[in-house]
Amino acid sequence: MTTTEPRIIPMGLALNEAMDIAMGLDEKVFLLGEDIAEPSGGVYKITKGLSTKYGTHRVRKTPISEAAIIGAAVGAAIAGYKPVAEIMIMDFIAVCLDQITNHAAKIRYMSGGQTTVPMVIRTSAGAGRQFGAQHSEMLEAWAVHTPGLKVVVPSNPADAKGLLISSIFDPDPVLFVEPMLMYWDPQYACDVPVGDNRIPLGKANIVREGKDVTVISYGKQVHDAVKAADILAGEGVSVEVIDLRTLVPLDEATVLASVSKTKRAVVVHEAVTRCGFGAELSSRIHEELFGTLAAPVARVGGQNTPVPYAKNLETAFVPQVADIVAAIKSLNK
Amino acid sequence: MATTNRPDSPDRETLVQMYEIQNKIKTTDERFRSMLTSGQIQLIYYSPRGQECISAGYAVHLRPDDYVVTIYRGLHDHLAKGVPMRELWAEFLGRSTGTCKGKGGPMHITHPDSGLVVTTGIVGSGIPIANGFGLAAQLAGTDQVTVVNFGDGASNIGAFHEGMNMAAVWKLPVVFVCQNNLYGEHTPMSMSTGVEYISERGAAYGMPAVTVNGNDPVAMWHAAGEAIARARAGEGPTLIEARTYRFYGHLMGDAMEYMPKEERKAAMAADPVPAFRAWLLENGHATEAQLAEIEDKIVAMVDDAVEFAMNSPEPSLDELYTDVYEEIIK
Ligand SMILES: Cc1ncc(C[n+]2csc(CCOP(=O)(O)OP(=O)(O)O)c2C)c(N)n1
Ligand SMILES: [Mg+2]
Numbered sequence: 217m218t219t220t221e222p223r224i225i226p227m228g229l230a231l232n233e234a235m236d237i238a239m240g241l242d243e244k245v246f247l248l249g250e251d252i253a254e255p256s257g258g259v260y261k262i263t264k265g266l267s268t269k270y271g272t273h274r275v276r277k278t279p280i281s282e283a284a285i286i287g288a289a290v291g292a293a294i295a296g297y298k299p300v301a302e303i304m305i306m307d308f309i310a311v312c313l314d315q316i317t318n319h320a321a322k323i324r325y326m327s328g329g330q331t332t333v334p335m336v337i338r339t340s341a342g343a344g345r346q347f348g349a350q351h352s353e354m355l356e357a358w359a360v361h362t363p364g365l366k367v368v369v370p371s372n373p374a375d376a377k378g379l380l381i382s383s384i385f386d387p388d389p390v391l392f393v394e395p396m397l398m399y400w401d402p403q404y405a406c407d408v409p410v411g412d413n414r415i416p417l418g419k420a421n422i423v424r425e426g427k428d429v430t431v432i433s434y435g436k437q438v439h440d441a442v443k444a445a446d447i448l449a450g451e452g453v454s455v456e457v458i459d460l461r462t463l464v465p466l467d468e469a470t471v472l473a474s475v476s477k478t479k480r481a482v483v484v485h486e487a488v489t490r491c492g493f494g495a496e497l498s499s500r501i502h503e504e505l506f507g508t509l510a511a512p513v514a515r516v517g518g519q520n521t522p523v524p525y526a527k528n529l530e531t532a533f534v535p536q537v538a539d540i541v542a543a544i545k546s547l548n549k
Numbered sequence: 550m551a552t553t554n555r556p557d558s559p560d561r562e563t564l565v566q567m568y569e570i571q572n573k574i575k576t577t578d579e580r581f582r583s584m585l586t587s588g589q590i591q592l593i594y595y596s597p598r599g600q601e602c603i604s605a606g607y608a609v610h611l612r613p614d615d616y617v618v619t620i621y622r623g624l625h626d627h628l629a630k631g632v633p634m635r636e637l638w639a640e641f642l643g644r645s646t647g648t649c650k651g652k653g654g655p656m657h658i659t660h661p662d663s664g665l666v667v668t669t670g671i672v673g674s675g676i677p678i679a680n681g682f683g684l685a686a687q688l689a690g691t692d693q694v695t696v697v698n699f700g701d702g703a704s705n706i707g708a709f710h711e712g713m714n715m716a717a718v719w720k721l722p723v724v725f726v727c728q729n730n731l732y733g734e735h736t737p738m739s740m741s742t743g744v745e746y747i748s749e750r751g752a753a754y755g756m757p758a759v760t761v762n763g764n765d766p767v768a769m770w771h772a773a774g775e776a777i778a779r780a781r782a783g784e785g786p787t788l789i790e791a792r793t794y795r796f797y798g799h800l801m802g803d804a805m806e807y808m809p810k811e812e813r814k815a816a817m818a819a820d821p822v823p824a825f826r827a828w829l830l831e832n833g834h835a836t837e838a839q840l841a842e843i844e845d846k847i848v849a850m851v852d853d854a855v856e857f858a859m860n861s862p863e864p865s866l867d868e869l870y871t872d873v874y875e876e877i878i879k
Contacts (some may be wrong), residue, residue, distance in 0.1 A: 287674070290678050292684050295681065314671055316601075326652060
């Protein structure tokens, strides 16, 4: 049942609802991760109340053992469960990468389709809180580079909820990247429908229509892209903003249709620019539309450095609205 | 082999069944090595020769719906758990008729119908995954048991320690079988491992642990039987360190200069498979005719599988993009 009653809630709550709904629908869904059970309900409180409602056998607090967490999820998924594993912060993916890339991602293929790994790895990510180099990175490109994984990065609470429910019931392993700064910040809260409102993976969202330039982004930077579009609207430049929502599968058709129309594209993300997702997307746009482009595709991303601590340096690392505005203007010269 | 007749020893049927499994492994391994040596086939091959009694000893306690997880050196575990000979050979040879349509290969044999659910080429990685199978059984309230196999070298990687601890904390129905063949690649255990017995590590996780002569089929049968019964009864995991020896080094073509010649010679002279055969006959557990019949049957089975695999086609190129995801995503 779906209803359309408007409710403004933050992403943290929307994610909680998604897991609540999925667990209510299917006994095979269970959660595991560090500190996720009551009384704390996780360090970011995303799983608040769920262990009380569903029991600690389904909302499982684990040892601080990321490889064991992902390994247990992989095995249980093959055995017919739908585990949702929480890796507290994306940088910690590094200590369980073997389980993710060599096992979760490859097992369907290596077994010739006999065994499958329907699981979700939820993880918080992103700079902006002065957490320093080991608690701030966006590493989604690692996962995109690994066939067998799906990669989702929501930009708002409604999408986060709809995409997470879809991810939990997806037949393949999904890395679900949650922009940490958006969890409880009311400026990112939005109307989230109650009930099971799934958003399919692989369907981009045209956040704003425009005709001069296409800005393609995902996650928190979608909001910066919209701000840049607002600024440029005042200068007579019409910017189309596409929120990819999922990087694998990628809604290439929506991107190419838009860029065919605008003939200009800027890809924006917070992750390090070098070999970031923008490099791949820019390359794909050039391969498909080279002769028709009015300018080369531009990339706006994080600096090619670890994420620094000092506030001014951290701000300098993260792409800003002004950088997006400048990139768009450079295409219109 | 130092097999003893205990009052609670396995019955004749079980003893013969164990020999049959051992012989199947030995015969299959011998065929692989001879075909590799003669150049009829080419593949990366990790011989399990010398370690047969371990797999046979636990496998006879398992049901088809129990799970086994193993490693690149896994042929003995595959056969013991009942992976069919034809599909196994075809997968080793990269044929479309293989267990995994030729897409996994020897290091990734998977056959869920037999309960052989994961074969990994990453040292130690099967351990955390086995916990997931154990957790699934525990959550579902079934009494399925998971046996996970790994080497002595694997007990030094993080996944082992994380996995052992989690299994103990969650009382998972998992049996950890460390097949200690005294070497990890070219390094003897004494140079890589801070304990004399891997079983000493059980105490660190509050997990019962035993060391057993893995080349003694009856001793292995007892140790595995106790651990599997405990797991089935919901009493939690056990670590079994099964001491053994790999006759042919790390992989086919290994010059083995790091293995003392006398040590290897002594181990091969004590080959546990013929020793068990002799013991069965001496103690009247089987007759010569009975064992010869089994052996002939296995040779015929291997002949048939080799022919099947050699005559099977390679996978179609269309298979490149299937099974990456449920649907094709390029
Ligand atoms: C994580 C990892 N590191 C290194 C290797 C290379 N490697 C393959 S087998 C092996 C030795 C493992 O020894 P052991 O666990 O004792 O198993 P055995 O081969 O003796 O059966 C090594 C180092 C690997 N496959 N995975
Ligand atoms: Mg070894």
